[in-house]
Amino acid sequence: MKLILYAVPFFFVLIAVELLVDRWRAMPTYRLADTINSLSTGVLSTTTGLLTKGVGLVTYGVALNYLAVFELPENSVWVWMFAFVFYDFCYYWHHRLGHERNVLWAAHSVHHQSEDYNLSTALRQTSTGFLFGWIFYLPMAVLGVPLLVFVTVATLNLLYQFWVHTRHIPKLGWFEWFFVSPSNHRAHHAQNALYMDRNYGGVFIFWDRLFGTFQEEDNAEPVIFGVTTPLASWNPLWANWQFYGQLLADARHTEHWRDKLRIWFMPTGWRPEDVAAKYPLHKPDLSQFEKFEVALPFRQQLYIALQFVAYVALGSYLLNLGETLPPQALIVGWGYMGLGLFVLGAGLENRPWALKLEWLRLVLNLPLGWLAPWVGLWPASALGWAGLFSYSVLSVIGLYLCRGRFTQLAGC
Template sequence: MNYVLYAVPFFFLLIGLELLADRWRGRRSYRTADALSSLSAGVLSTTCGLLTKGVGLLTYSLAWQHLAWVEFRADDLWVWLFAFVFYDFCYYWNHRLGHERNVLWAAHSVHHQSEEYNLSTALRQTSTGFIFGWIFYLPMALAGVPPVVFLGVGAMNLLYQFWVHTRHIPKLGAFEWVFISPSNHRVHHAQNPVYMDRNYGGVFILWDRLFGTFQEELDEEPVIFGVTTPLASWNPLWANLQFYVQLWRDAWRTESWRDKLRIWFMRTGWRPADVAARYPQEKPDLARFVKFEVPLPRAQKWYAGLQFAAYVVAGTWLLGIGAGVSEVALCLACAWMAFGLYAIGALLENRPWALGVELARLAMHWPAFWLASALGLLPMGALGWAGLALYTLASLAALWGLPRREAALAT
């Protein structure tokens, strides 16, 4: 069962409730572009995950079939309870190393780039974590946990983590001695020096207390969210590539062949000495920290938000049918999704070439939908083509009106 698919409506319902709580309490934990950026990263991650999840599942299944020390039964309750705890233990080390090694941080950093902290941040996920993430769960396969149990407890672990991404829930007393809570997970998303690289557990905070990585949220130290090398972009593609590009540039620039190789696996932030001297990196002064923002007229935000809603529907559709779709069709769907989210990101950043990219996106729908229909990915009858025509005309009309509204705001 795809637990995440069934959870999608509840995710957006809870995000809506959090927005109402913001208004009721006079807070502002959401910004339109930031939330759309986080959600775009999440949609891209789930879509690409349909294509890449086989990497982890295949290696896990092979290890379980050929290397398991014992054989557990999937219909025993104690096996599920054992696996639930075991999974979180493996997650702790996956998460911790994801902060402590350059190449692993390149994947995981996507989740931390938002300078806000709300339920949309929970859905901000990487599209490249599959490259190394599977390694950390192989001990479960060797211990004999069946793949169906592994997938089930993994989904439950992920779903649990959603609710802790909020600023509206205070400290929870004794609960926080055992479980991850919003308070101790806010610490995890901070860039304050006292909070950095702490509280790695997914469900249980016990691992952090046991291995010395626990840090309580302090009243005298308000949390500043984000990363020390700001993304400064609303584009989900660049969010996934930023740190890889930085590592590649440093590896290319260094004159040491040893450093070209080891930079990928050194502690996060390590750079070759010759590169650091020639290309120093400045870290933002938290005392004068300013969140990344691009001024936009309200109409442009609404346009981007409505266009993004169409990709949420498409992504949910793909989650529902993904198991029965060919790899070729999934590759095309991922490319279509990536380009569309890239175009929306360009609009949110108000790039001078964003209009051209947006027009290309609207034009691309026609051959893309024809191909999707031919591959059996999307049934397109006369009603479907009429709906696409209406959507395209409405989008073009809205685009034509945006410059006029922007000019009106400027005056």
């Protein structure tokens, strides 16, 4: 977790560099709303991870204590090298089944919903992967990979995947045969039929070549990013719920009890026959594909962007102190984070109730200031109250300045 914390500043520096390259090459790969949505899901995911990381760590530790057939030394270079490669092998199957089974796709689909492709897309992560993801890495515990080694190689694997989320790096020759690259990962994020469900490796692409899931990026078939059932939303909570909601609706509508259960574990896209006939899903025509967009005045975009910066700061605070904060503090922090990101998403979508919800969010700063020290989120101090009061006042001023814009577009 600390490696991720140390890497965050570099992530934002590289995103800034990519924005400059966008401008230099006249090749825009960023849209403000999409970028905030991607980063919001990432902030929500890391905050959720503070509450749920124990699921994977505890199950791995239990398996290591009771199921390990070897006791591999933590100080061996060969153990670290083996663990790094074997983790990617486990990740390949986790990732592949995440595309091939409904309940796993419900979690993983968050990462693929963006219709843009840039370094912010790498930070677009699910908040529900902890439910089943731990299962795929138990073989490492059975083989005796120490917990510290497991956690470290898992983090390194995740960090490696950041740089491949860019459109500015072309094919890399021989490198493409062995490692995941921006080119073959662009193909992975496509919704074109040619590229669908290909290139699952995290660091090594030879797993895909070995198991028949490799597809080279074809210049004759430009990649169209996104998912075949578009999210059509800038809300990170809905992004995490979208496919679960569809599965629940189908399970509720089908008349067959067997289908109510098996829909979760069937291949991705499978639906009960009676539900598919009565509630058909219409896939968009890629030949007429248009990205989801909502027109926003500049002042409203600026206000939301500045509010999001405040939530990035809160997320960094929680990530930095997460190991020392009590559970009730993490729950309050997560709740405030989830509410705020939901409200900002509503603002990006110009929902009719967005302005009223934003006023409510600001009013809730008062009980937050009282509750936070009580649960241990931060210590009670005059400085804390002054900071929260200053933030609230500046937010009210900013909201007042763009209130007419909200009212004009949202009909408040």
